[in-house]
Amino acid sequence: xxxxxxxxxxxxxxxxxxxxxxxxxxxxxxxxxxxxxxxxxxxxxxxxxxxxxxxxxxxxxxxxxxxxxxxxxxxxxxxxxxxxxxxxxxxxxxxxxxxxxxxxxxxxxxxxxxxxxxxxxxxxxxxxxxxxxxxxxxxxxxxxxxxxxxxxxxxxxxxxxxxxxxxxxxxxxxxxxxxxxxxxxxxxxxxxxxxxxxxxxxxxxxxxxxxxxxxxxxxxxxxxxxxxxxxxxxxxxxxxxxxxxxxxxxxxxxxxxxxxxxxxxxxxxxxxxxxxxxxxxxxxxxxxxxxxxxxxxxxxxxxxxxxxxxxxxxxxxxxxxxxxxxxxxxxxxxxxxxxxxxxxxxxxxxxxxxxxxxxxxxxxxxxxxxxxxxxxxxxxxxxxxxxxxx
Ligand code: NI
Numbered sequence: 514x515x516x517x518x519x520x521x522x523x524x525x526x527x528x529x530x531x532x533x534x535x536x537x538x539x540x541x542x543x544x545x546x547x548x549x550x551x552x553x554x555x556x557x558x559x560x561x562x563x564x565x566x567x568x569x570x571x572x573x574x575x576x577x578x579x580x581x582x583x584x585x586x587x588x589x590x591x592x593x594x595x596x597x598x599x600x601x602x603x604x605x606x607x608x609x610x611x612x613x614x615x616x617x618x619x620x621x622x623x624x625x626x627x628x629x630x631x632x633x634x635x636x637x638x639x640x641x642x643x644x645x646x647x648x649x650x651x652x653x654x655x656x657x658x659x660x661x662x663x664x665x666x667x668x669x670x671x672x673x674x675x676x677x678x679x680x681x682x683x684x685x686x687x688x689x690x691x692x693x694x695x696x697x698x699x700x701x702x703x704x705x706x707x708x709x710x711x712x713x714x715x716x717x718x719x720x721x722x723x724x725x726x727x728x729x730x731x732x733x734x735x736x737x738x739x740x741x742x743x744x745x746x747x748x749x750x751x752x753x754x755x756x757x758x759x760x761x762x763x764x765x766x767x768x769x770x771x772x773x774x775x776x777x778x779x780x781x782x783x784x785x786x787x788x789x790x791x792x793x794x795x796x797x798x799x800x801x802x803x804x805x806x807x808x809x810x811x812x813x814x815x816x817x818x819x820x821x822x823x824x825x826x827x828x829x830x831x832x833x834x835x836x837x838x839x840x841x842x843x844x845x846x847x848x849x850x851x852x853x854x855x856x857x858x859x860x861x862x863x864x865x866x867x868x869x870x871x872x873x874x875x876x877x878x879x880x881x882x883x884x885x886x887x888x889x890x891x892x893x894x895x896x897x898x899x900x901x902x903x
Contacts, residue, residue, distance in 0.1 A: 522894035529889040533624035534606040540595030540613045543651040546572040549593050569665035574648040584642040585672025589896050591626035592619045592652035601880035616882040618679035628893025644900040657849030673820045674859040675899040676850045683865030685885045688828050689839035690862040692818045694776035699810030699847040702771040708801040710765040719763045723756050725799040726767035732795045736787045748774040814851035817858035824860040827898035
């Protein structure tokens with residue numbers, strides 16, 4: 514049976530490639546996925562589905578393959594948006610939308626889930642539970658598309674959720690994941706340090722925001738090292754420091770920006786509280802003021818143990834050997850799939866699509882990013898197998 518699914522997926526190779534290349538050539542930014550959604554809905558109708566479009570007013574699409582009422586549904590999710598990047602791959606199906614590019618593989622995600630839709634239609638009689646397919650917009654920027662999908666009923670009646678992210682960091686044929694906290698929670702950090710400017714030769718008449726902000730940058734290094742247990746991963750990075758205009762003027766203000774990554778909600782709250790306290794107290798000690806803005810971001814993505822076990826069993830069913838399954842460390846990147854995991858047991862996996870021969874080795878969000886299209890059939894089969902169970 515397992516071999517049959519993979520064979521059926523392999524027979525879809527040309528179709529999968531054509532879906533992916535169409536979406537790749539016509540990328541749309543987060544929240545603007547109108548044509549991508551229309552294309553996906555059209556293909557779903559051609560496969561015999563009745564997609565629900567414009568979920569909660571977005572370009573999201575929900576499709577339910579209904580086989581029974583007395584068991585929770587299984588949900589499969591693909592994201593469909595692209596990035597503000599000018600493509601430099603040189604492929605013949607490159608972006609025709611200037612400055613916009615599918616540089617994270619979401620074109621592949623949509624194609625794989627369309628492939629799963631085709632496979633599940635064919636293997637419908639084998640389904641033990643109903644299946645909902647989630648084509649989700651707006652993953653690449655906060656507040657994300659997942660909350661809208663959930664508000665629009667994506668997880669109503671759902672017992673577990675699976676997501677696949679294609680990866681140019683893993684060779685084609687490999688799969689990577691981990692149980693527990695897998696991808697980081699994110700908060701942005703902005704600190705405006707207000708002092709009192711004046712002549713650089715008379716610092717005693719000024720409150721120097723550069724010296725103050727410098728001490729804040731240094732003091733922030735103690736938040737993780739002194740307030741968080743060594744066993745808990747967390748990052749506070751100051752990434753921008755802007756102040757001053759010339760050599761003989763002490764400016765009024767300095768501006769700091771940065772990012773905070775954590776993998777536990779309690780740790781997140783502690784870090785956010787300490788960052789604010791430290792910045793404000795150091796500024797006060799210098800006679801200045803620190804105005805701290807902590808921007809919201811995606812929560813931590815947590816993989817449920819039992820659901821991830823089923824994901825790995827499905828992977829083996831579609832021919833991914835144990836030796837090809839990587840137990841990954843927590844990843845510093847963020848994903849709005851995290852929201853689904855807060856509502857239902859969820860598992861998110863990376864599917865390898867890196868190939869030297871096919872030049873798909875550039876990192877995600879790089880202008881030369883590409884995926885090995887051989888992974889598409891495997892991804893489609895894997896999605897279908899998640900739904901079918903093992
Ligand atoms: Ni992505």
